[in-house]
Amino acid sequence: MGYKNIRTSDISGKTLEDDQVITVVVRGLGKLFDASKDELDGLKRLTNVVEIELRHPDGNTEEFITSKGDFDKVVTPEVLAAADNIRGRRNGFTPKGA
Structure with a gap:
């Protein structure tokens, strides 16, 4: 069967x-x-937005979307270039013994 x-x-x-x-x-x-x-065609896509997750010291997280223009006013391209990736090791980290 x-x-x-x-x-x-x-x-x-x-x-x-x-x-x-x-x-x-x-x-x-x-x-x-x-x-x-077809059922999802009515959902409009937003462009020029940045999705943000804030991780607070008390363990709470907050997610929101902001415009790319507002984001660029606060966060410079240099800050982003030096920022860690969300995957893998933090910049400059070397495991002991390596």
Whole structure:
């Protein structure tokens, strides 16, 4: 006996072929759902924005989006060039014994 998975849109409930399924991740809410491209066409894309995550000393985090213009007024290109990547080691760090 075989099994067949039937994928459906969480928005409309319509049956979708595997190559039509788009998984949508809503980061700020920690949720995800499936939809089709057509159902998502109404979402406007914002351009010239910067996504920010603030990590506070008390362990709380805060995420927000700001305009690229406002970001550039506060953070210079030199600061970004010298900044650490979010993956890997911090700049200038060398493990002991290396």
